[in-house]
Amino acid sequence: MKKLLIGIALLSLAACSDEPDVSESQIFEVKNIGMLSTTEYTVGKIVKLSDEGEWWKWGERKILMSCKARIKAGVNMNAIKEEDIKVNGKLIEITLPPAEIVSFEMDPDQIHTEMVDVSGFRADFNQDEKNKIMQLGEKAIRKDMQELNILADAENNAKAFLKDFYTELGFEQVIIHGTKTKK
Amino acid sequence: MEQRRRSKVQEIRTLIVRLALVAALVLGGFLAYKAWKGFSADKGFVIDDTPLHVEQIREIVELNTVKFRDEVVVDTVEYYKSPSEQIIGNISKLKDPKQIKHGITGSNIERRLTVIMKGELLYGVDLKTRELIVIPKEDKLIIKIPRPGLLSISLTPENTEVFVENGLWKDYERQALQRKARKKMIASGERLGLKEKAKAPLEKLLKQLIVTDKQIVIEYY
Numbered sequence: 001m002k003k004l005l006i007g008i009a010l011l012s013l014a015a016c017s018d019e020p021d022v023s024e025s026q027i028f029e030v031k032n033i034g035m036l037s038t039t040e041y042t043v044g045k046i047v048k049l050s051d052e053g054e055w056w057k058w059g060e061r062k063i064l065m066s067c068k069a070r071i072k073a074g075v076n077m078n079a080i081k082e083e084d085i086k087v088n089g090k091l092i093e094i095t096l097p098p099a100e101i102v103s104f105e106m107d108p109d110q111i112h113t114e115m116v117d118v119s120g121f122r123a124d125f126n127q128d129e130k131n132k133i134m135q136l137g138e139k140a141i142r143k144d145m146q147e148l149n150i151l152a153d154a155e156n157n158a159k160a161f162l163k164d165f166y167t168e169l170g171f172e173q174v175i176i177h178g179t180k181t182k183k
Numbered sequence: 184m185e186q187r188r189r190s191k192v193q194e195i196r197t198l199i200v201r202l203a204l205v206a207a208l209v210l211g212g213f214l215a216y217k218a219w220k221g222f223s224a225d226k227g228f229v230i231d232d233t234p235l236h237v238e239q240i241r242e243i244v245e246l247n248t249v250k251f252r253d254e255v256v257v258d259t260v261e262y263y264k265s266p267s268e269q270i271i272g273n274i275s276k277l278k279d280p281k282q283i284k285h286g287i288t289g290s291n292i293e294r295r296l297t298v299i300m301k302g303e304l305l306y307g308v309d310l311k312t313r314e315l316i317v318i319p320k321e322d323k324l325i326i327k328i329p330r331p332g333l334l335s336i337s338l339t340p341e342n343t344e345v346f347v348e349n350g351l352w353k354d355y356e357r358q359a360l361q362r363k364a365r366k367k368m369i370a371s372g373e374r375l376g377l378k379e380k381a382k383a384p385l386e387k388l389l390k391q392l393i394v395t396d397k398q399i400v401i402e403y404y
Contacts, residue, residue, distance in 0.1 A: 028253045028371060032384040034391075035247040035307075037334075042239040048231040072243065072335065077388055087394050102247060103305055105337040108361035113354055123279055127296065127357045128348050129228075134340035136230045144235040157242050161310075168317050169324075169393060 034078035037102045038157035041071045041150050046114070047137035051122075059120015065133060068110040069141050072102040073154035090172040094162065098179045099154035101145075106138060245334050247307040248384040249377050253368045254301045256346070257360050261294040268293075276350075285349040294350030296357065300364040301342035304372050305335045306381040313404075324397040326389060327404050331381035333372060336365060 044066065051061040079097035086093040111134055118124050125133075159176045166174045263269035269291055276286025285292075308315075308329050316327040338361065345357075372378075386401050393399055 028251065028375075030375065030377065030380070031250045031252070033247055033250045034384060034388045035245075035305075037243055037245040037247055040239075040241040040243045041237060042241075044236045044238050046233050048233055049228055050231070051228060068238070070335075072245070074245070074247075077246075077392065080391070085392075085394060092394065103303065103335050103337045104339060105335060106339045108338060108343075108358050108365075111340070111354075111358075123281055124351075126281055126348055127352045127354075128345035130354070130357075131340050131343055131345050133228055133230065136228060138340050140230065140232075141235060148235075148237065153240065157244075161244050165315070165392075169395070170319070 034076065035074050035102050036077050036158055036161070037072045037074035037154075038161060039073045039150055039154040041073075041145075041148060042068060043071065043141060043145070043148075044068050045137055045141055045144075047133060047140070049133055049136075059118070059122035061119075061122045061125065062115070062117040063113065063125055063130075063133065064115040065130065065137065066112050066114050067106055067134060067137055067141075069138070070103075070105045070107070071145060071150060073099055073150045074102045075099050075154065075158045090170070091175070092166050092171045092173070093175040093177070094166075095177045096155065096158060096162075096179060099151040099158065101150070104142070106134075106141075242311075244310040245305075245307055246310065246385060246388065247305045247334060248331065248388060249306040249381040251304040251306065251368075251372055251375070251377055252301070253304065253371055254299065255364045255367045255371075256297065256299050257364045257367070258297045258347075259295070259356075259360055260292055261350075263291050263293045281348075282350070290349075292349055294352065295347050296345070296349075296352050296360060297347035298357070298360050298364065299344040299346050300338060300361065300368075302365070302368045303337040304333060304368060304377070305337075306372070306377050307331055307334050308381075308385065309334060319397070322397055323400050324393065324395050325400045325402060326393070327402050328385070328389070330403045331378050331385060333369065333378070336368065338365060 045068075047063075047065040047067065049063050051063075075096050075098075080094070084095040113125075113130065116125060155178045159178065162176055163174045263272055269289075272293055273286040273289055276282040279286075308331050310329070313329040315329075318325040318327065343361070382403070389401060390399055
């Protein structure tokens with residue numbers, strides 16, 4: 001009887017129950033925009049985590065991960081209304097909308113596990129857990145980013161570009177006003 | 184005899200009631216503990232506060248005119264080569280709490296990693312590498328501008344979901360799968376002709392910015 005039960009258990013572990021195939025599908029959305037990106041920051045962060053676990057999990061896990069993020073900022077040119085551009089002969093006066101973040105990229109190839117230390121009966125970090133840790137890293141970067149001058153730089157660079165652009169178009173005096181940046 | 188039988192039944196009843204009480208107490212204690220600690224089994228990670236290093240600041244001039252949001256599912260599977268390998272593999276999965284569910288089904292899949300990725304692709308022109316040229320010609324203003332292209336692909340961990348992770352996977356294997364997702368996004372952008380579609384909003388934007396009585400002619404180079 002015992003042998004029969006073991007046999008059934010082993011057979012069940014060798015059963016041909018294929019997991020369903022995952023169809024590699026795609027969903028997409030295309031949108032017209034009008035962003036003038038003028039600044040790109042590349043930042044790096046070390047993400048440090050110590051997972052002491054719960055009382056029933058004996059042991060500790062530690063991980064150090066490094067990552068890089070590339071952030072582009074600029075101004076939304078589509079937000080410039082007709083009344084924001086004033087022309088008086090060879091003088092042009094423009095009021096720019098506030099600078100904003102255009103794109104935020106964390107290249108998966110730039111995410112590395114630098115160190116892992118697992119003790120006791122704890123299991124190693126799997127890819128799902130590492131992704132969750134990196135999600136926290138991303139949140140921290142987005143928060144810290146607010147302390148950077150990226151939006152001010154983007155606005156200044158946009159002003160410089162537009163000054164050159166309108167000078168090339170034949171304007172002798174170009175005045176560009178900025179709007180307070182949203183942080 | 185009848186009295187002995189009745190007392191035995193009574194004893195069993197008492198035992199069952201006591202066992203049920205103990206089980207209820209254990210369950211109640213467990214639930215109270217979970218409620219106190221936060222109910223989810225995975226209470227979530229907390230990372231340490233580390234500084235952000237600015238590695239590079241670059242001045243760029245890009246006119247982004249098309250934003251393409253894409254979501255792709257990428258999957259990679261490896262099967263057991265023989266029934267004996269399948270039995271041993273599934274037994275070894277039973278030892279790992281994260282893999283028990285895969286071992287217990289007795290599946291013939293040795294390893295599977297399925298990732299869902301959302302990405303944002305920006306198309307437009309890079310005016311830092313190739314300049315915008317303005318040529319006034321009689322009653323026309325000729326604007327020579329580079330052809331639009333793909334300027335950035337934004338992939339982030341927040342937009343990444345590890346949907347299935349069966350077996351043990353290394354970082355480089357996950358990265359290879361994410362590169363596959365990235366390629367798929369670029370391919371769909373190509374298929375949708377987004378470089379070409381970026382031209383119309385670009386021309387509209389330039390015409391909106393250029394204040395002139397002359398006729399604006401936009402040429403790509």
